[in-house]
Amino acid sequence: MSKMGATRDGYGEALLQLASNPKVVVLEADLGKSTKSLHFRKAHPERTVSCGIGEQNMLLVGAGLAASGFIPFASTFAIFTERAFEQMRNGVARPNLAVHVCGSHGGTHTGTDGSSAQSIEDLAIYRTLPNVTVLHPSDTVSTRELTIQLAASSCPSYMRTARNKTPVLYEGREDEIKIGKGIKLREGTDVAIIACGVMVSQSLKAAEILAEEGIHATVVDMHTLKPLDSELINELVASCGALVTAEDHNIIGGLGGAVAEHLVSNTLAPLERIGVNDRFGESGQADEMLEVMKISTPYIAAAAKRAMARKS
């Protein structure tokens, strides 16, 4: 687990690999150096469209390209995709045009840029749009694989990537990664921790702490928030009987919200949600932010015990 990488780099690698398909085009809004679409731009300037600092225009240019048979990948910071939310809703999702939007620098883990750059609501808002696939991978390898799979999808998508490095988890395990299928990274029957993005490695560490206390946790990387892997959640309810969700996102509407929505309409089970407690972020180092937001490893471990205590 020592190798580290930033998921935005996985996105950049995937675009380069996808370049052999002449229908793949890349759209930028003056953040290609940050989202990592710059590698594609360097290799294929003729298929890269600079939209300047104009996110709203970018998304609908993508819609026009998709309607003409192209496969557009558009990226900017997660937060700035949100400026084009209504374009995404009415011009992309409603006509079901396969524009693939990547929002990098998601979450408070983004760090010292501060609250204006730390999107904590992207997963929630995109999840409310019909037709849109919503992804938030945890490492560079899964980001690369999921991005490559998106190119074959006929639906629009939103994928959040992160600015800072996290452990690489899936080297040599590429075939386990499928849109819509959560991945069990560790198995136990006391409690299940369902996480996404940078919180997956935090959750694995929490499981280690719990194991030292004799508590055996399952850890799931739920890289796809929509469509949600409801089969897997049912299985976790049956095998563990208590759940925790962990995300670097507002506690409202994200992964915790998605799992809660599923549970209330199926089998109820105790659920504790770890996430940003309905507040904006601030400037701080990535690791400091997880502490300030109370979403780091010890908080996940404590939530696991609370969920277990609520089992009937």
Add this chain to the structure above:
Amino acid sequence: MEELEELARRCRVHIVNMVYKAQAGHPGGSLSEIDLLAALYKTQLRVRPNEPQWEDRDRFVLSKGHASPGMYAILAEMGFITVEDLDSYRVLGGICQGHVDMKWCPGVDFSAGSLGMGLSFGMGSAIAGRLENSARQVYVMLGDGEIQEGSVWEAAMAAAHHELGNLNVILDRNRIQNDDFCETQMRMFDIPAKWRSFGWNVKEINGHDMSEIVDGLNFLGTSNDGPSILIAHTVKGNGISYMADNPAFHGAAPNDEQYQQAMLELGEVSA
């Protein structure tokens, strides 16, 4: 003039110190705007450093909120905050957040960081001033990359429609944005003609020549028949040789050696 130039030099030192200590942040657009900010605060703005919320103050909106080191530097020199506060730039709990924030830092009138929002906010502030029969002026600093945002032009059109003579823009025309030169990212063709055609008073100056800057600011303060814009031709990273006109220093900090060189060039240390 010499006093203003010395003020701007000290601000440049603060800017370099901040991004060096934080090893992050935006020196390029801070150094291009700083001569304008120094002159604006010293010669034009009616503000009270010891009463930052004074209702009838002129408003200043740094719409390109990433260029916060420049703003923190002048706020410290004016006495809104202390020079020690500058050490809190990008530090957890510090008042000098990565992007200027009105909830965190005295003297900051708008929480920016998302480009293309400040002119609309400035328009609201200008209408408020008019409704209250106040003589206060509103100044909004925009980046040239920033004016690629469509929302800027919604505000530009609306401000002229409402004949907001108390609304003023200073455009930091440094020809560079995030990834590269504007010319590569998005050509903007005739910028003065665009603003004129939107109904604005337009004046162009050299944004590093103090006497031209002072003249230009007087133009903003006196042309009150409609909104006015001062297009200041600047150099991104101005004042530090290796940062000047170099897109790499939009959002990158100097290393140890580069820091020493910057202090030498700014006359803080002698060779």
